[in-house]
Amino acid sequence: MRKSTVAALVLAVLGQGCAWFGDGDIDRGPTLAELEPAQLPDPEIKIPKVTLEDIENSYRGALEVAEDPEVRRKILVRLAGLEMARSEQTQLAATEVRRFFDGAIDMYEELIELQEAHTDTDTLRYQLAKAYALDGRVEESAAVLDKLAADYPQSSLIAEAQFRRAERFFSEGNYAAAEAAYAAVMAVGEESPFYHNALYMHGWSQFKRNNYRASLGSFTKVLDAITPPNGDFASLDGPQRSLSEDTLRVMSLVFSYLDGAQTITEVYRQLGERPYHHQLYDRLGKLYLDKRRFRDSADTFIHYVKNYPVSDYSPAFSVRTIKVYELGNFPSLILPAKEAFVRGYGIHSQYWGMKEEPIRNELRTYLHVYIPELAKYYHAEAQQLKQAPKAKQKAADDAQEKGLSPAQRLAKQRQTYLTAAGWYQEFVDTFPKDKQTPEMVFLMAETFYEARQLPRAIDAYERVAYHYLDKKHGPEAGYSAILAAQELIEQAPAETRQVWAQRKIDNALNFADYYATDKRAPGVLTQAAQALLEQGEHEKAVAAARRITEWQPPAATELRRTAWLVQGHGLFDLQRYAEAEVAYRSVLQLLNPKDPDRAKIEERVAASIFKTAEQSLAAGNKAQAVEQLLRVRAATPGSEIAIKAQYDAANYLMELQRWDEAERELTDFRARFPGHSLSAKIPAKLVVVYQAMQSWELAADTLGGVAKSDPDPNVRRQSLFLAAELYEKGERRGDAIAQYRQYANTYPEPFDIAMEAKFKLQELYLADKQPGKRRFWLRKIVDGDARAGAKRTDRSRYMAAFSSTELAHDTYQNFVRIPLKLPLQRSLKNKKKALQDTLAAYKKILDYGVAEFATQANFRIGEVYSRLSSDLMDSERPKDLDALALEQYEVLLEEQAFPFEEKAIEIHEANAQRSWTGLYDDWVKQSFESLARLLPGRYQKSETVVKYSETIY
Template sequence: MAPMKSTARLKLRTCLLMAALVSAPALGQESFRVELGRDGETLGDMRPVFLKFESRPLPAISPAEVARRYQKLFESSDEPEVRIDALNRLNNIRDRSGQEVGFSAEQEAGIYEEVLESYEDILARGSFSGRLDELLYQMAKAHALTGQHQQSIDRLEQLIGLYPKSPLVPEARFRVAEADFSAGRYREAEAGYRQLLDGDGKQDIASKARYMMGWSQFKQGAGAWDRSVESFMALLDQHLPEPERLKSPPAESRDMIEDSFRILAVMAARSDNARSLDRWLAGRNPAPWVPILYDRLADLHAHEGGYQQAVAVNEAFAAAYPDNAAASDMLAQSVEFWQMAGDVEAARVARSDYVARFASDARYTALNGNQKANWRDYSRFLADYHYAGKRWSQSADYYESLALRADNTGEILHLAGDARLQMGRLDQALANFEKAAYTYSHDRSVESAWAAISILRDRLGNRSEPVTEALASLSSAEQRYTNAFGPDARLSALRADLANRWLEAGDGQQALLYARATLDWPQASPREQYAAWLVTARVRQGDGDYPQAEAAWRQALQLVQATPEVAESRDDEQKIQNQLATAIYRQAETAAGAGKTALAVANFQRVETILPGSEIAIKARFDAANTLLKAADWQTAINELRRFRLDFPEDALTAETSEKLVYAYQQSGQPVKAAGELMAAAGSAPEPWPIKLRAAALYHEAGAEPERNDLYQQWLAVAPEPADAKDHLQQQTMRQRLIESGVDVSNQQNILLAREDASEWHSEETLQWAADAALALGSGAAERFAAIALTAPLETTLARKQQAMEQAQTYLLQAESFAGEDVQSEVLYRRAELYRTLASDLMASEVPAELNDMETMQYQMLLEEEAFPLEERAMALHARNHQRITGQGYDQWIARSLEALAGMHPGRYQRELRWMSWNMEGNDDA
């Protein structure tokens, strides 16, 4: 019995399987059907889908009435031509309307047998007034209906050979290829389908041809499977180009799509499995249908009981496409495959791999609801499994990673705390118990809270930790427990213990409380107040409460200034001023960190009022400017930086203002001023050119071309040979921009061309610029060549003209060497025109005056002999350009070559083209 499909696998199938159940396409639409589940025992017996052509547009009048009249005409006429024409029209009406009008299928077979001799007679006499391609097509159909299949194919091949431009040719080619396929001539069938794809077949028949070509390649054996794979994958690309199409694939293509997946999976399974898929997909653009292909291969193995191979396919997909949304479902499917196989340990390992792959927040968040549920179920299973086995570390890791993603977070954190406690990790156990008790309430929150208190009490005996910290933690835990859970008989002993220990130890917060009590006592002496304010200031500053610290430091300063005897040393006042300035500075830092720019700048500037000219005051001024920069208050920052540079020209921080000004100018949309700042800095720099080049880039950004071009020219005049590809690109870019600006164009083009030709580094841009320069120079040389008139003495002017032609040829060939196919059409055209122009000018050249009539005639004949090879060469080059249409497409230079060819050889090239439409005929014998 085949294994059941898992939920994950059902998802990967998307809507394609359901699509196969949809009813047949509507009447009058192009479609085909698939017969699946009827393959043979071997690969060779496997069959493709069955293609069926149907009809298209409706006529404007009643098809039945028109058919009745043509049927009557057919039955009443004795003229073969009339009867054939009436029969053709009946077929066209039926095909266009999609209705069963005219003769029935049984009648039609007999009628075609009856008129077949008339077809042959008309064809032999050549007297048919209609289209002969339609006649051949109808003859082929008549032979097919009468069972003469080879004669039908012969007529179709005759149609193809005699009328290659006929709109009936694509279907004819398809039917010939079908005949080869049916006869087992798979290589010939492949060639036929490929020829149809390379032609101008419409989209619908081209799609069917690609599908049948894939089957033809498959039938040739494993040696042709790579070609078959490419055909089927191209078909999937065509019909499933984006993820939305997976949910609703084209109705007429669903069976063909499903069959393509099936045969691709079969080929992969019979070759190298997932490695074959990896190899076939390598180098292709990512496609939305790839997960389905891997899933079909895994399903195929699972259906055959090859669970290990099925899992290997899933893992290969997850390795190759780790960020694909389907990777999670594939890995979950592996768990189910191992469960089907009865391998419990492999299923556990698969769960572990799944949890590890999606453990990070980013990977987990990207999962959908069912996938997240899988991750949670697997994590809890693994955590409980390791807990039962007393593998505490692994169990705790799984519990902790699961806790914040589960609904019962508190319960899971309690288990994690217990596991950490068992392995002696007290800090981690304490954190887990406290979260379980107070942050994520659960049924055992009281036990979690008391477990945390128990850990803190045990830590009091550990003298490696300061006693005050242990006491603070335990006191906080006691107060927290009391507030959360109320009175408890266990608290009495804890509080008695705490009272004794606080008596032996000191604590900052307790000191702060006592200091506040001292200050509240009216009878406190100035010295006591002074000491209390110092304690308060130090505690507040240590806690980061800088506003309160500033207030306390000011109170202490007032006392020491009013009553000097309270001071402990002579420099108390200076120390207090330093601390006061530091408290203000820290407030500025805090405000800056919170994004409160105005407050931060005001505090930075206040420092100078406490200790003017001091190091901290100068730094505060500098930091004020930096804060404005971070807040993008560019103009104010620029003003502050310039003031700082004026006020403290010798300070070490002043050297940093120039670069900050450049940044501020750039960010405020003043690139020219930024460039000016750089140019000023370059004047005193030991290596000015790196700075000047930055300025040039800013001038370019601002559109200040004269300033930019001046720097470009200066740098190119002294620049060393490029040391790497980056240097080469930089210099070529400058030359190109000079060319685009019209600066020394011809010279820069020649230099750019020479540098690119000599360089070992190229990029698409530099090659294109070189090609453009070569084309421009070649065009100019061609114009100079064309302007040279061939006058007497001919030897002199001809030599000049040939030299100009060679120069133009050199430039054009250089352009082709740089840009290749992109410019080949233009190069071929221009080279051909050089030869054509030379031939034309040679024929029109001045005849020496001293020649008599006979000599003149002989002289002109000699010119013709010289000009003829040149015209032949021109035609050959233009013809080469014409031939490029098939490979490269049509462009303006090919068009101009065709115009030139039409003028040089009108009998061959000056023709009118006629386009004809094509309506598909029924494929009853497909």
């Protein structure tokens, strides 16, 4: 049974060998379709165990019967392999040191010698080298491997062969040969299991040869090959983790031997950045730190930050820089590093805007520590600069010591305060809801104040007091805002002073609202009320002052007195005069009877009553206004406002037509205040009263006195004219003429009133039947208008036209009165002379352009021509003419008279045509009548009345 089993195994091996080496003549057996269905073996049948000896005996048996050389070679190779396996088992089980592989070595050497050119000789050499190596015969093993590498560079075993050679070279210190051998392994490709180790050792070989930069390329390839997707070597396990750690360690050594971080940057500018790029700087920094090279460690981290400012890892490197400075005890570098961190990664940095919230949260952890440290450092430094030396000499010495003049010291102090303020603001911006923020804002306000940045200080104080409502610093911040605003009011230019005054008021009102229990609140609110009043904010001033008067517990007397006074002034300006009176009386109650300000307040009481009267008057209640005005006299008798009140009361009594009361107040006023300026106006008002009472003579006599005694020439002039009018009205014509005449002769100006006076005189002289004196003033009127020039008015032109018409009528009457008698030549000459004078007079009237008198003048001119024509026809005839001569004389008269009649018709027609433009007065009408007489055929026609029947046909 054993023989049959071995024979079957040999056949199977032979068959497999023939198939592996591609013998095309071997029968391949049935196809898949021809096979019987598969059956499971009987589990009761036991398969015998086969040992190496059994297998070897089978191969040897096969060798005895094999005739094919190739088959025999393969069997021998298998037998060598079995010998190799037996040797390994024996070596493992041995307890003594000796050779175990001589048999295998002999067999492999024999096979190699017999079959040098065969394709699998590389495998035989590899096995031979392995046998030598396992037997401790290193040199023989190396020689075989060298031969294998030299003769079979394309062998599938070349990678392992070269790797073994490289390992030997490296251990011998032949780093150049090791580098070459490792390179040969790498050349096989990444599929080789020795690739990664070869890369790593290739770098070490270069490192050992001091070829540092070249080694970095190899080590980079190692890291590239094992870098996980997330780029974090810590996520690797086992050998790869160890390989990554060792590689990073040796690379950090290389960088430290070269130019440190600068070398990393330069190398990877050529190779390109890697996901693990930052870890190179990290390991280098750690290496320096382990060696206590603190500056080099910090510079490494700084170098990374400078070259990769927006990297996610830059903040961590900056933090580590600070920690290195702390470990190395570099206090002068810690503060600038923290400043750089905040500026580089703070909320106002470009970096902050580029990153998402997770990174920002990490940054906040450090910002929350660094920013307050920076702020407090600069705040303390500024305070130290502010501390004044005890003596001026000491100050000079200190300044000289530090190289600063007092002015420079002050400038530096303020700038340092501003720096501290900037850091406080940075904290507030970064942590707006942090519990420390109110205190930070308060400290920022303090630094702004010390730096004399008062507007910014006020803003910050207000935030603490009224936005955060901070219990600890709120009252002090609110009060400080008021003080700072006051300083600005005192030093600001005029154009901005009002802005800060309003800001102070707002803060004072807020202080009283939010911190009413503070003992400073009443005084602050009182100042606010006064300031509001000064700004014209009367409603707000009154409201603020009222709060002081109602304050509980009651405010100090001085504050309440001021508050009542503010209320009084505010209510007065708001025209709430009755309330103002109450406020002023409240002030009087709080004033000492001998207080010098008492008289002023009493006057304010009187003014309030006076204004209340004015309001009654505005409401249309004059009677009530009079009562209020007369009440002023009782409040402050003899005061200026009381005098004015009585005077106004008299005026309103006049308006109410309560003449008796008005006359009584006016006469009383004049009697009590004869020297007052208003007394001078009393006569004029009495004139009005007397006129209303129809006491014309009293009115005129009063005015006559004014016209003589009033110091104002204008008043005297007006009084004289008004007296004349009143005398005229009282029918004292002689006194009226005397007054008008005095006015016309005394006051040529104003021109229009002077002309009126002259016109009145001509009227009065007409009524008094004194034509000569009337003509005198008519001529004065004409002459006055002619000389007026630019002062000439429509009224003066009218009066002049009227006067000219009156004077022309006299000329016309003179023309009419001249008869035409024999000798006709002489009388006709006189008649024509009168004609020319009359025409000239009426022509002058036409020049005035006053329609009323122009139509009259035209009518008169027409009548002049018509009258001359008719007078010619009606003139005396010579008595010694015969009938023929008389007839011829008549014809001559008609020839002389006809042109004048034609001229008369022409002028009357022109005058009549004015009716076409809508002007139809008595003189136009008379022209129509004259035309009817002169041309009856044309102008003396009756209307034709057309009768019609209402009968319907």
